Amino acid sequence: xxxxxxxxxxxxVQEGDSTNFTCSFPSSNFYALHWYRWxxxxxxxxLFVMTLNGDEKKKGRxxxxxxxxxxxxxxxxxxxxxxxxxxxxxxxxPPGYSSASKIIFGSGTRLSxxx
Amino acid sequence: EAQVTQNPRYLITVTGKKLTVTCSQNMNxxxxxxxxxxxxxxxxxxxxxxxVEVTDKGDVPEGYKVxxxxxxxxxxxxxxxxxxxxxxxxxxxxxxxxxxxVDYGYTFGSGTRLTxx
Numbered sequence: 001x002x003x004x005x006x007x008x009x010x011x012x013v014q015e016g017d018s019t020n021f022t023c024s025f026p027s028s029n030f031y032a033l034h035w036y037r038w039x040x041x042x043x044x045x046x047l048f049v050m051t052l053n054g055d056e057k058k059k060g061r062x063x064x065x066x067x068x069x070x071x072x073x074x075x076x077x078x079x080x081x082x083x084x085x086x087x088x089x090x091x092x093x094p095p096g097y098s099s100a101s102k103i104i105f106g107s108g109t110r111l112s113x114x115x
Numbered sequence: 116e117a118q119v120t121q122n123p124r125y126l127i128t129v130t131g132k133k134l135t136v137t138c139s140q141n142m143n144x145x146x147x148x149x150x151x152x153x154x155x156x157x158x159x160x161x162x163x164x165x166x167v168e169v170t171d172k173g174d175v176p177e178g179y180k181v182x183x184x185x186x187x188x189x190x191x192x193x194x195x196x197x198x199x200x201x202x203x204x205x206x207x208x209x210x211x212x213x214x215x216x217v218d219y220g221y222t223f224g225s226g227t228r229l230t231x232x
Binding site for chain 2: 004032034036042043044045046048049051089091102104106107108
């Protein structure tokens with residue numbers, strides 16, 4: 001069974017501080033990694049899709065890195081704002097055409113920003 | 116507006132009464148998936164489809180059926196719902212195979228909160 005672990009489960013950060021959290025996945029069986037932001041009462045929204053070892057992606061104050069050899073990805077938020085409060089999900093896609101649409105989600109990191 | 120539309124948003128039903136949750140996307144996406152969200156378990160894939168008439172089981176397919184007769188629609192059918200299918204359901208679609216050079220990830224619908232009593 002392929003497992004995706006996210007840590008921590010929840011995080012409380014002061015407004016203006018920077019933070020990061022981790023997604024761990026099977027390094028021996030990698031195809032792609034997704035990050036999603038899921039705000040309360042809304043649907044998950046795609047942030048990044050990464051496929052290559054060493055990939056770094058950035059969108060505004062949010063960035064992500066990928067290490068496929070050791071099986072982890074970090075999501076960084078610089079200068080947290082209240083609107084960053086959400087659950088951040090990572091999702092791992094194993095290889096193979098039949099599983100190309102099959103992505104496995106972690107349980108998420110719930111981020112709360114204190115004003 | 117590009118979107119994935121799910122209906123209904125909320126549904127309370129009784130055990131054994133067949134129901135269908137509809138999902139439609141207007142982005143001409145090839146790939147569509149159904150997920151369920153339960154507390155502490157994350158999103159779990161029920162079924163996915165790579166194109167019209169091409170569907171496959173995800174991690175938790177028991178008790179569910181799907182069909183993909185048209186590219187835009189991917190309904191989720193519960194033939195005989197049971198209380199353990201009480202959950203939050205999401206439909207999602209994508210324009211590309213996960214990991215392809217142009218992969219923007221999945222676009223999710225608004226969710227359907229189903230309660231089976």
